[in-house]
Amino acid sequence: MRIVVLAGGIGGARFLRGLKKAVPDAEITVIGNTGDDIHLFGLRVCPDLDTVMYTLGGGINEEQGWGRTDETFHLKEELAAYGVGPDWFGLGDRDFATHVVRTQMLGAGYPLSAVTEALCDRWQPGVRLIPMTDDRVETHVAVTLPPDGTDGTGVTEGTEGPGGRSAAGGEQRAVHFQEYWVRLRASVPAHAVVPVGADRAKPAPGVLEAIAEADTVLFPPSNPVVSIGTILAVPGIREAIADAGVPVVGLSPIVGGSPVRGMADKVLAAVGVESTAAAVAEHYGSGLLDGWLVDTVDAAAVERVTAAGIRCRAVPLMMTDVDATARMAGEALALADEVRA
Template identity: 50%
Template sequence: MPRVVVLAGGVGGSRFALGVREALRRRADAAAPAPAASFTIIVNTGDDLWLSGVRLQPDVDSLLYALAGVNDTERGWGRAGDTERVNHELQEWGAGWPWFTLGDLDLGTHLARTGWLREGRTPTQVIERMSRRWPLGARLLPMTDAEVDTQVALRDGTSMHFQEWWTRYRATRESIRFDAPGIDASRPAPGVLEAIAEADVVLIAPSNPVVSIGPILAVPGIREALRATAAVVVGVSPIIGGRVVRGMADVCLRAIGVETSASAVAAHYGARSADGLLDAWLIGEEDAASAAGVSALGIRTAVVPLWMNDVSSSAALAEAALATADL
């Protein structure tokens, strides 16, 4: 069984993680989930926040719920079948954010997390404890145990938490920069560098390159570990046919001066042979014409179906990524 590490965040990361788990399960030819020891997910924690006295980790929870099979697939976030009584009560008190919905089951997760953090446990320890509840078939690691919540610098000179910019304003307020105060002094969470060093393949999920993958790469030591690992580093394009699949990644890319195209994102990550990160890059059939340009960057390119409509198609994409790494 190959040792697989995935860098992920958001809905795209969750869907891809399900596909990787299924692909590994099929390779093992077993009914049970793939052994967690062979599959590690390094999760973005840049969009974490404190709200109404509790600590939220949106990307961690999205992956946790998806792997547990309890996620709300309709909304793309939160728990399936959740209710919002507590959220409405908070709004009656004028607490929290009226445009940021917290389900009751979801709040249970946040309360448990907050209690353990206040008892002195680290985010890594909290996630490990949460992972015991369900057979996830993967080991979840935060990118860092430090609080490095993303702030969005706006054209008008003000700034706000990423979640307010993303959820309340739907990324419509013009951004010029994404900051993560304290990230330069942060360190990778325990196990992160070891997982990368010991991997057979590192997969960069089709997550938002700027606010999901970007914070992971900004933690000192992680980018260097990716450049040094003996593993093949394979990225999956989050752009299909010049469009984002979900969310507002195009707005984020525009803010950092990157075109919304599969080839431009590949260039943004760069070839490992030229001090970048990628050995290989998967692009959609809709972008086949750009394959030669990506290859010219020194990145091996594979043209495959990228749409993840269900677990089967996600698994096919994951298998294509593993095959591109010659595994």
């Protein structure tokens, strides 16, 4: 069985751990989001790829869901002592090494897909992990900062991108997704989410081939806008999935009207999608999605999703542990079989 999974960070990584447990013999190809990659301190940081790699490779900090286990932050402390920022991004000493190795290999001319494969040689995640593209894509978020010049973080310095004044007096800015997500904690109004560079990006080698050879395509309960949405924004990927002729099944990241984890509701609002399990399914659309799992608390959504032409079931969707997650993955594969039959 060949399964292709589009994955963001924590949600995608944890789902994949369950999927591996549910179908240990499956060949799993993970197409990873790189839209939240960021250049920090001269290094290329790929938070989502690393979260998948560390989670499946046994190196993840289980409590926080990202970063390395047994981590220290001495390097970061010292950068702060030098007054060199940003200080809001959590780069641990162990994690830093991954970015150093990646940056060196990129500098030597290897594409990100080859670098990711090399990093996975160490971590042995048990899946084939491919970045969505070897080209540079950076998700930016259009926000309005409060008119008093602060942004609720105690930091008043300028953020990146050209800015302007809105009618309400707040300052409009385009900020890197990580700045919006980590520094501002999605606490300011977001008006648009733009995967800058995606329109000119090409799928990384192996991405389209994996989709073409897949028996099933799964969308884990990852962020539908900035994770899966960004992957789908790379020309060719959405079309390849829609045209693959195999079941495409997703799991709702929204349970009972709010995200299970993270702040997906904020970016859904920015793209005009309500934070409900049904609305996210409709956002993907029946042209892409064949099946959709909603949580049992959202059972009432089944009718609306079905009406939209997407086969839908309500099952427990809380990834409380690996076994519960494996059952979710099993339900997704069962729904795929149902679509296939």
